[in-house]
Each structure stands twice: as structure tokens, then as C-alpha cells.
Amino acid sequence: MDNRFQPIFDAQQSHFRSDITKSYEWRIEQLDAMERMLQEHRDEFCAALYQDFGKPVFEQLFEITVPTGVIKYYRDNLRELMAPQFVPIPKGLEETGHRGVILKEPYGVTLVIGPFNAPILLLLDPAIAALAAGNTVILKPANTTPATAALFQKYVPQYFKPENVTVVTGGREEIADLLKLPFDFIFFTGSSAVGKVVMRAAAEHLTPVILELGGQNPTIVDETANLDIAADRIAWGHNAISGQWCIAPGYVYVHESVAEAFLERLKASVIRMYGTDPQQSPDFARMISEHDAERVASYILPDKVVLGGRSDIKARYVEPTILYPSSWDDPALQQEVFGPVLPVMPYSNLHEIVEIMKRKPKSLAAYIFSKNQEHIDYVLHSLSFGGGCVNQTNLHCWIDSLPFGGVGNSGMGKYYGKAGFDALSNTKAMLIGNPDVELDVFPPYAGKDIAKSLSVFS
Template sequence: MSNYQSIFDVQKEFFFTDGTKTYEWRIDQLNRLEKMLVENQEAFCRALKQDFNKPPFEQLFEITVPLGNIKYYKANLRKLMEPEPVAIPEGLEKTGNKGIIYKEPFGVTLVIGPFNAPVLLLLDPAIAALAAGNPVILKPANTTPTVAALFAELIPRYFEPQAVNVVTGGREEITELLKLPFDFIFFTGSSSVGKVIMRAAAENLTPVILELGGQNPTVVDETANLDIAVDRIAWGHNAISGQWCIAPGYVYVHESIASQFIDKLKKSTLKMYGEDPQQSPDFARMISEHDTERVASYIIPEKVVLGGRYDIKARYVEPTILYPSTWEDPALQQEIFGPVLPVMVYADFKEMVDIIKRKPKSLAAYIFSKNQKNIDHFLNSVSFGGGCINQTNLHCWIDSLPFGGVGYSGMGKYYGKAGFDALSNTKAMLIGNPDLELDVFPPYANKDIAKNLSIFG
């Protein structure tokens, strides 16, 4: 029996005691997680800095967002756990029957986190799972080894192993973990690995949430406030050195404002990161030399209007704008996941939207416009996980907005109530009147079946 099997068995046996289903257990786990984050904030920030030079704002972001998520669940947990009365056919209701929806935890949950937000995107799914009453096994990204080691040190200090445990390692460890019959799997990462997770989950018919990625479209029409648009696009694309699953992946800008947009976007990027972004304290590094080389290969020198420099050994790619780009360019053949931004020009709004809608469905999409007809047409025509109008990126940290992908960019939503519901099995119950006489059973001869069945209508 593998060590992972024993970890799983301990959590499974504890789950069978029904101990995780109480309000007190769930609140205790949330309090423990909150305490771990608050007491070790500096250690987490140092680890994020060590692994890929995350700037201070991005470090704190990884701590404050989970703390806000914990705050939401602590304030709303009793209400979320309450059985929910629902309407049933009038005839049944009048005869003393009731419809109730109960929410119960699935059971032992595996949470596999990504490298780009290795604290936040590991803990936010875990927070939803614990609030819903599920024991959790955490698998932090092996490509952020300092953060992973910190989790391995802290989790046993703050949690009982039957409630929360952690497994570190890479592909071999994940392969072994996926052989176990988990009750739920939550994965954040690439679409290619998402397919592997889904195939493994199918062996045990394990439900999954897959938070993946894709090439997120950003549209800037001729009515947009360009000063607002360029700042939000430059930050949204280049934060975490572009390694953000919801980052603007490419921009379509109307031909009448394209030159003006490019000039302003260049100035905004320079304002944020300076003439030499490699020296900027606010610009992160790529996660690996391999990924640095991959992203650098998308740079077409003759299309570079800003940036273009890179240093493989230093894991650095300069914030780069490619213009004018086309769908044949290397940067538009897949998710870039780096600080290289292709900009394309369009003339006809509906034709441009028709092109976007035929691409793989993205995790996010953004439009900058004051034209409500354009906005409505974009939202109605293009399928994507979620996004913003006249803003980028921030939609995914608001607990009232369910976050997740669609199609190639993932499945399932979480955050806030949506997260609690996603990590809970919906148990629908009809509570019958124990004294109601209802004869709809054989033999049917000489019975007014229609009258008896009328209560269901």
C-alpha cells in the first residue's frame, strides 16, 4: 500500500464518522487556514519572491484574496448549510408534502494547484472544499519548490491529517495520486494536463472542476476610453509576467484608432515597468528556462513595436507588443502564457466577433466600449467563462461572481456560494405526508388513477 493510499484512507475513515458535516468542524478548518496565512504572511511572500521574483503587490494579493474568501464563508456558512425549501406541484403541497434540497459534502477531495498563483489558486479551492465539509489533500506545484516546501512544513502544524494533508512532488506523484478513488478532484492548470486529470477521474467516475486556460480575446472599439483601456490591458497582460490564465491573450482594435491605441499602450507599459523592465521590482520572472524559450519563440522581430528582448538563463522576457499581428503568427496558435501581446486590427465589428466565436472557448474575455449595441452583441455571440466590460482580470476575485471556464477552458464554477454549491452534492428530497392515502398501485382495475395522479400536476 502506497503512502498516498494511507493518507487517503485516514481521511476517508474520518469522513465516514460524519465529523466533517458539522458547522463547528468547518469553521474550525477555516479558522486554522486563516491563522496559518496571517501568522506566516512574510514567509509566503519570501517564498513567492524566491520562486519567480513576484513583486510585493502580487505577493500580498496571494494572501489577501484567500483571506477575503475565508471571511465570506465564515460570515455565510450557516445560511449556505441550511436545507433549502423549494416549490413542488400545488397538489402535493396542499396534501402536506414538502420539497427540500440538502447540501452534503462529496468526501475526500484532491486539490492540484498551479505555479502562477501557487498560494492563492491552491487555497481558494481548498477553502470552498472545507466550507462544504470535505477533507482535502493538497498538491502544490512542483515548479514553485519554495512555496511547496513551505506548505509541506505548515500544513501538519496547523491541521490534523484527517482534515487537511499535503503531497509534494511532480508528475510521478500526481500519477500515483490519481489512481486513488477520490470523491472530488479540483485541478487548476493547462488544458493538456486537464485532459489527463479527466481521464483518470473517469476511472472512478469522480466529479471534477477543471480551471484551465485559453487565448483570451480583448476587444477595443472606436468608442473606448483609450487611456483607461491601455492601463488595464497593460497591467492585466503583464502581471505575473503574463503567466495568468485570465490575462488578455490578444487584442482586436478598430482600425480608426489602432495607431493611437498602440502609442498609448506603449507609453502605459513603459510607465509601469520602465525602459529596462528587467530591473523593475514590479515585474516577475518566467517560471522556467523552458517556458522562457517557448515564449521568446513567439516574438517576430519585424512586428515588435515595444520590447522584444529576453534572457533565457535569467528566465526573463521583456513586455512585448507585436503589431500588426495575424492569426498565422506563432503567438496566436496557442495560449501564450507570457508577456508577449499580439494586437490585430478589425474593420467590421460583427465580422471580427464571428472570427472570435469560432476559436476555442476561452476562460476570459474583455471588451472596452461605450457602445451598448457592440457590448450586447459581443456578450450574446461569444461563449467564454467570464470577463469584464471596460476592465480586465478582476472579475475572478469577487465572491458573488462564479469563476470558471467553458469547453476547452474548463468546466465547473467556484467562488462564494457557487464554490460551496460546486463542492457539495445536491440531495433533493420529497418529504411525504405520512398520513396521506394515495392509491396508485396495482391492481388498477376500477380505480380512478387520473384523480390520484392529479396531485402531481
């Protein structure tokens, strides 16, 4: 059976093979078009985010300003990123006039599958890196944010030629058909379960992938932490986007000596940010669906609620909720919550809890609040995770000089800034020989000083 998306793929593949996309001018043209689309329709995109799941104004604008900042980075640095990189080679070869050079070339037709929780930012950031690297792009926005997806379907054709960038909307069937095509690169952001589906499909064509997935992100508050700072940053980091953020703190281990004091501050922080009735707060988003609201509400154990606990499934609302003292047997610690329910556990020994966390699937992020450098160094050295913060949460994913991505169950591959350009480029390593100098490394070997011949490589 013919694939309905084959013509789109063929058009982009043919265009890429013309070498047009490899030029600096083509890349800048695409980046400029992306920036204009975002800026000229900012209010519509923000309204769509609110319509889809009640994103507050700050979180709406965040989805516009971050991609435009990424565009600025590539515009300012693109010539340097594209330039050949000369690298050291063995002295013997260098003395005979050889040179080592690394060239960065685009892969080709790239599929970018975006998630619902940041349906603009997490669709466009990978696409911007792909375009800066000289790839054509097929965008697949999340079908669970229909208002936002409709805007992409409307405006992308107005700003891009389809052979450069195009949009495919739909759900599982459309993704399944897309994944049958022999893409040159696939970038997927979403759940680990779907990430495995994407990787299996990519394996059929040996297509390289970046998988930006998720998991329960650990947070540690030790006995030396500034509790006010920790409470504010965890309250915001966990409840932004109603907890539907792949880097949100998933659970908190707090040292038993400061647990009660920390909980009081954490409750106060949540109330200060969202009020005593967060359902009325303009700063608190909704769950993406009734199904997800019901799922997250089911994790709430009434006897462990120290704040919150209410829900309104029809309104897709789950109140910011703190559970204490939680245990690993609780429903909220059996999987990634991806909602505003935060389990908190006391601990007495840092090494013991790190050993527990090391036996869990590797997380996308991790956070530690401490003034004890030995504690900080121990956690960073011993615990494997994608990236994170010390005495902060979430903000590492805003900084283009910090490569972003997961490890193990939380994903593979890094992007943002230079890392994004490098990830979406094939690294072509070249040895440039001297056409006029002979190297005596060829047969017949009898009678030759083999060690001398090989010395040019050392």
C-alpha cells in the first residue's frame, strides 16, 4: 500500500539532494521565517495555548521567547558552527603536510514529533536546530493540543515552502505511517513507551534518533539547605504547567531533621503562588485531558495529604497536592506522576537514598538543595541523570549553552545551542593528504623498517 506521506517525503528528499539546504543563506532564510511566524502571530499562539489547557500568560510567552532566543543564538553563531574545524593529527603526518579537518554536514529529511506539554517550544526548538544544521523538516505537532496544532497547519505553509518545512497533523495512525518512511533523522519528545516505538521504527532504516523522554525526577533537600529558597523553587518547578513538565521535580527526599520545617515552607510557597483555591488562579494550568486528570487524582492518598487533594475531573483540574510521608509503595511513586501531586519522603542517610535512586530508571533531571559541597559532589558523581540543578530547579533547560537531554530510560542524545547543531549534523572526519609527499607504508614490506614507516602515525 502506498504511504500517504510519501509525496511529502520525496519532495523534501529531492530538495535536500539538490544541496540547496547546505548553504548559509538557506539556513538563515528558514530561521528568519520561523522568527517572523512566531512574532507576527504571537497572540494567536498564546491564545491557542490557553484554549488547549489553560496555560497562564507567563508560560504562554515562555513558549515564544525561548525559540526566538534559540534562533538568535544560531543566527549569531551559524558561520562559526558551519566552518571546517582543523584538529591536531600525529606529528609525523603533520610534518609531511597532512591536515585533519572536521566537516559538519546535514543528515537530510528530519521528522520532529512534538509533545503536548510545551507544544510550541518542544516542537520548534528541535526544528530550529535541524534547520540551522541544513536539514529539511517535517513537523508533527501533538494532536492533544488541537488549537495549537491548527495554527501550525495554518501558518507553516505561509512562511515555508513545503520542500523546506511542512506540517502533518493527526494521531497514532499518522505517526505510524510517518515512521514507515526512511527518514535521515528523527527527533521525538514524549513518553518512554512511545519512545521505544519510535526507536523500533527507526531501527528498520538505521535512522539516528534523539529521544527526549521523562521519568520521576529526584529532588534532595539536605539538612544544610536554605529551606525558603528550596520551597519556592520546588513549588514552582513542580507545579508549572500543572506538573506536566518532563523536568519537574517528581519527588522530594528531605532530611528528617528539617522535614517539618521544609513542609511548612513548601505549603506556604504553593499557597503564595496559587492561592487557597488554585482552581481560580490565572497562573495554574489544567491537565491536558479528563483521562489524565483522573489518572493523577488517583495517586492522591487522603491520609497522606498535607496540602491540596481536591480535583475536578470534568474541568481537567487537580489541585497542587503534597503527600507526606510518602513511601515507594505509594501509587505516586510507581511511575512518573506528570501532574501536580508531589510525594515527599524523609531520610536520615544520604548514601542510603542515593543507592535507592540508583536502582530506579535513570531520570531526565535531578535536583539537590544543599550548602554542603561534599554532599553535592557525592550526588553528582554517584547518580546518573540527564541534567539538572544545584539549589535551583528546571532552569537548566532554558540555557542554550547547556546541552539538554536524557540518559537511559529518560532518553538519548543532547541538543540546545551548539550541542543541537552538532547533534543534527553528521560529523565528517577528513584527513587531507599532501599530493606531493610519499608515505612509505605500502607493500612489499620485506626489508623495510616497519617501525619507521609506522612512526608517522605517532
